[in-house]
Amino acid sequence: MKNIMAIRITGRFIHVWQRNATVYQRIWKISFVPPLLEPLFYLLAFGIGLSALVGDVTYRGFQMSYTAFIAPALIAINIMYNAFFENTYASFVRMYYQKTYDAMMATPLSLEEIITGEIIWGATKSVIATAIMLVVISLFGFIHYPHGLLLIPLALLGGVAFGAVGMYFTAIVPHIETFNLPIFLFITPMFLFSGTFFPINNLPLWAQQLAIVFPLTHVVHVSRSLSFGQMPPELLWNLGYLLLLCGVFFPLAIVTMRRRLIK
Amino acid sequence: MKTDYPSEEFVVQVQGLKKTFGDFVAVDGISFHVRPGECFGILGPNGAGKTSTIRMIYGISPITTGCLRVFGLDITEHWRTIRSRIGVCQQENNLDPDLTVQQNFEVFARYFDIPKNEARARTQELLAFISLQHRSDARVEELSGGMMRRLVLARALINNPDLLILDEPTTGLDPQSRHQVWEKLEELKSQGLTILLTTHYMDEASRLCDRLVIMDHGQILVEGKPIELIQRFVGHDVLEIAHPSDDLREHVQARRLEHDDLGHRLIIYSHQGNTLFRSIAGRYCTEGCVLRMATLEDVFLKLTGRELRE
Numbered sequence: 001m002k003n004i005m006a007i008r009i010t011g012r013f014i015h016v017w018q019r020n021a022t023v024y025q026r027i028w029k030i031s032f033v034p035p036l037l038e039p040l041f042y043l044l045a046f047g048i049g050l051s052a053l054v055g056d057v058t059y060r061g062f063q064m065s066y067t068a069f070i071a072p073a074l075i076a077i078n079i080m081y082n083a084f085f086e087n088t089y090a091s092f093v094r095m096y097y098q099k100t101y102d103a104m105m106a107t108p109l110s111l112e113e114i115i116t117g118e119i120i121w122g123a124t125k126s127v128i129a130t131a132i133m134l135v136v137i138s139l140f141g142f143i144h145y146p147h148g149l150l151l152i153p154l155a156l157l158g159g160v161a162f163g164a165v166g167m168y169f170t171a172i173v174p175h176i177e178t179f180n181l182p183i184f185l186f187i188t189p190m191f192l193f194s195g196t197f198f199p200i201n202n203l204p205l206w207a208q209q210l211a212i213v214f215p216l217t218h219v220v221h222v223s224r225s226l227s228f229g230q231m232p233p234e235l236l237w238n239l240g241y242l243l244l245l246c247g248v249f250f251p252l253a254i255v256t257m258r259r260r261l262i263k
Numbered sequence: 264m265k266t267d268y269p270s271e272e273f274v275v276q277v278q279g280l281k282k283t284f285g286d287f288v289a290v291d292g293i294s295f296h297v298r299p300g301e302c303f304g305i306l307g308p309n310g311a312g313k314t315s316t317i318r319m320i321y322g323i324s325p326i327t328t329g330c331l332r333v334f335g336l337d338i339t340e341h342w343r344t345i346r347s348r349i350g351v352c353q354q355e356n357n358l359d360p361d362l363t364v365q366q367n368f369e370v371f372a373r374y375f376d377i378p379k380n381e382a383r384a385r386t387q388e389l390l391a392f393i394s395l396q397h398r399s400d401a402r403v404e405e406l407s408g409g410m411m412r413r414l415v416l417a418r419a420l421i422n423n424p425d426l427l428i429l430d431e432p433t434t435g436l437d438p439q440s441r442h443q444v445w446e447k448l449e450e451l452k453s454q455g456l457t458i459l460l461t462t463h464y465m466d467e468a469s470r471l472c473d474r475l476v477i478m479d480h481g482q483i484l485v486e487g488k489p490i491e492l493i494q495r496f497v498g499h500d501v502l503e504i505a506h507p508s509d510d511l512r513e514h515v516q517a518r519r520l521e522h523d524d525l526g527h528r529l530i531i532y533s534h535q536g537n538t539l540f541r542s543i544a545g546r547y548c549t550e551g552c553v554l555r556m557a558t559l560e561d562v563f564l565k566l567t568g569r570e571l572r573e
Contacts, residue, residue, distance in 0.1 A: 015373045022370055023361040099357035105323050106351035107374035107422075108343045263284065263324060 008110040015109065016117025017124070019100075035082075035129035039074050039136050046070055046197070059199055062228060071142040072227035073196040075133050075151060076158070076219040079126045083159035084187060086122035087166030088179050094118075095170065101261060111261060115254050119167055123159025130155035144229030151226055158219045161242045164249035165215075171256035190216040195224075215245050273335075274299050274426050274457045275320060280329035282315050282481075289315040291481035292329065297426075302448075302458040304468045304475035306563060308572040312481040313461040314354065314430055320459065321351050321428050334425065347375060350419030352429040356411040358403045358418070364390070365399040368418055375422040382421070389417040393447060409440025416447060427451065429460040433467060445470060465560035479567045489559050496565055497557040500536025502543065504529045505551030514547065525569070532557065 024031060047067030057069040094100040104114050130151055137143055143151075169182050193200070193207065194216035200208050211217050218238035225235055275297035282290040290312040297303040305313045318324035319331060322342035331338045333345045359367050365386055372382030390396040393413040398406065406414070412432070419427060432448070433441040448471055452458060462468050468475055469489045476486045485492060498521070504511065507529035515522050515531060520539075523530040533539045540554040 012374075012376070015376075018373055019359070019370050022366060026361070098360055099353075099355050100359060102323075102353060102355070103357040103359070103371075104374060106321055106346065106353060107371070108347040108376070109374050110343070 008112040009116055010110075010113065012109055013113040013116040013120065016104065016114050017121045020118070020121040021124075031128075032132065035078060035132040036136060038078070039071070039133050042074050043067055043071065043137075043140065057199070059224070064228075067140070068142050069224075070197055071137045071140065072223040073194075073220050075130055075137070075155075075227075076194075076216060076223040077191055077196060078129045078133060079155045079158040079219055079223075080162045080187070080190065080216050082125040082129045083119075083122040083161075083163035084166040086125050087119060087163040088170055088182075089176065091118050091122075091167060092170045092173070092176055092179070095261070096176070105261070111258060112254055115167060115257050119160060119163040119250065119253070122163030122166065123156050126155045126159030126162070127152060143227050147226045147229045147231060151223060154219065154222055154226070157239065157242050157246070158215075161215055161245040161249070164246055164253050167253035168249050168256055171253060171260050190214045195220045215242060218242055273297060274333065275303075275459060276330070276332040276335075277316075277320070278330040280316070280319065280331055281327045282312070282319060282324070283327045288481050290319070290327075293476075293478070293481070293483045295476055295483065295486060297457060297459055299457055300452075300455050301473040302452050302460070302471050304472035305459070305461045305478060306463065306465070306468055306475055306559075307461075307478035308463065308567050310572055311478040311567075313478060315481075316478070317428055317430055317459065317461055321349055322346055347422065348424060349426045349428055350422060350424035352415050352419045352427070352432055354430045354434065356408070356415055358411055358414055360403045362403070363399070364395065364401050364403065364406075364414060367403065367414070368421055371418050372421050377422065385421055385423075389420055392420075393417045407440075409436055409443065412436055412440060412444060413447065416444065420451075424456070426457045426459065429458065431461055431463070433462070433464065441467075465558060465563055469559045477563060477566055484566045485562075492562050493557050493559060497561040498532045498534045499557055500533050500539075501555055501557045501561055502531040502533060502536065502540055503553045503555070504531070504543070504548050508547055511543070511547040514543075523565070523569075530561075532561070 047065075047070070051066035054066045056063050057066055058064075059069060101111070101114055105111060134143060134148065134151060138145075138148070169179065173179060193203065193211050194214045195211065196216070200211045200217065203211060218241045222235050222238050225232065273296045275295075277296070278294050279292050280290055280294070281288070281292050293312075293316065295303075305316060307313050315324065319326050319338070320333060322338050322345055326339065334348060336345055338345060359370065362370060368386040368389065369379070369382050372385065377385070386399070387396065390399055393416065395410060395413065395417075398410070403411065403414075416429075416432065419429075429448075433444050436444065445467065448458065448460075452471070458471070460471065472489060474486065474488055475492075476483045477492075478484065485496070487495070505528055507524075511529065512524065515529070521532045523532075531539070531543075536554050540552075544552045544554075
């Protein structure tokens with residue numbers, strides 16, 4: 001099984017990525033808007049509106065404004081959202097409604113290459129969103145350089161991790177509406193409780209332990225450290241956790257997708 | 264289209280091919296060969312196993328047991344080489360709705376590693392072939408069903424295939440579009456392209472196929488040339504009598520004429536239709552009595568029965 005899989009993934013997956021990039025080129029003007037405006041909305045609402053109530057935040061010995069605290073989390077959230085939504089709703093539409101995968105499987109592409117191309121594309125969308133947000137947030141002076149540039153490879157890693165998780169759900173959901181379930185059970189709790197809008201040590205101990213399991217917690221922590229110009233060795237643990245997630249969900253997405261599409 | 268097959272006697276070789284889904288046997292040990300340059304048809308009612316068979320042939324569905332070779336290559340081992348040399352026209356119009364017509368072709372060409380310039384030239388050539396060059400910038404959803412079908416067919420030719428596989432190429436098309444698709448397929452055939460198609464339209468099979476098999480319940484019932492099958496199983500003529508009288512039924516049975524009694528309709532198969540028609544029409548029916556040529560549809564219904572398949 002493992003042997004077959006190795007042969008079935010070649011560089012041809014790039015053609016699947018290119019297909020999505022070709023579509024993106026048609027609609028990039030619209031796709032650009034959300035990552036451009038969303039951080040502005042959040043920074044205005046939370047930074048200006050809420051920070052008056054919250055005041056400064058102390059995070060791992062550093063004191064900072066509330067706006068500076070949440071800015072890197074907004075990037076982390078977008079890394080999650082872009083890859084996850086691309087590889088759930090958008091991939092599902094291609095697979096189920098548009099029969100794009102069926103057409104591809106009648107060409108020299110393998111299913112494994114199709115899934116790989118889709119996940120790498122999802123991660124690419126995370127990277128694009130991160131790059132745009134980086135520019136916007138840098139204008140506020142919340143990003144420390146050159147460390148901040150490492151947010152780009154972080155977006156790629158986090159994008160592959162969340163994309164693979166999304167692809168796994170795409171392989172197992174019966175209907176497009178079923179995506180509400182993983183979103184309600186995983187994505188929304190992660191959005192709120194991953195140290196995004198408040199430090200996780202404000203949570204009760206059991207909830208803190210749960211938050212450690214959330215992949216987003218790790219993306220947020222790396223993003224925040226890099227934005228402050230910090231690179232403590234412990235970040236390797238966070239990156240290792242994300243790698244582990246890729247290592248588990250990427251093959252899982254492929255195996256479940258094979259089960260769904262190859263009959 | 265390439266016509267030379269140096270070491271390959273058959274384009275497709277199927278031997279004892281079987282496909283099961285759990286307990287259900289979709290394809291039950293079938294064997295047939297497709298020769299270079301011929302148009303080979305797989306006919307059968309819904310659920311006969313046609314699509315399962317060709318999905319195995321283009322390597323999208325793993326075979327359960329048996330032997331399947333395309334261009335002399337084993338499908339399980341050489342699926343990628345085989346797929347790079349075939350064109351597949353699937354049942355659905357799965358053009359990419361996110362792309363224009365031209366982009367559809369160019370993106371598809373990339374899947375075959377066709378260089379960009381070559382892909383562009385080939386796209387123009389193929390759009391001209393199906394007379395749609397003026398729609399190259401159109402979005403897929405703006406096109407009619409017939410146009411989409413022609414595009415799917417043309418897209419399947421992007422890699423200059425040695426074998427074209429079509430799964431129900433004209434299902435759901437209006438008569439004009441069907442005839443257009445047939446003309447294009449005939450043109451391709453005359454250029455020497457090997458074609459394998461499934462259909463449940465008998466007129467389509469008669470017109471296009473050099474040889475065919477009729478499948479039912481996963482098995483091949485018969486194999487042969489359309490004309491030969493008609494001769495062998497039905498004869499030359501068919502007499503159809505609406506609302507047959509009991510006298511006629513007795514007459515038919517007494518003369519041991521080969522027939523099908525559908526209750527409200529009696530169908531008599533014959534080799535001397537004219538004389539039979541005169542003798543029967545004069546005596547037993549005043550109206551609703553028709554003499555016609557036997558068709559492949561008669562063979563099909565005779566072999567697969569008349570009950571509905573749902």
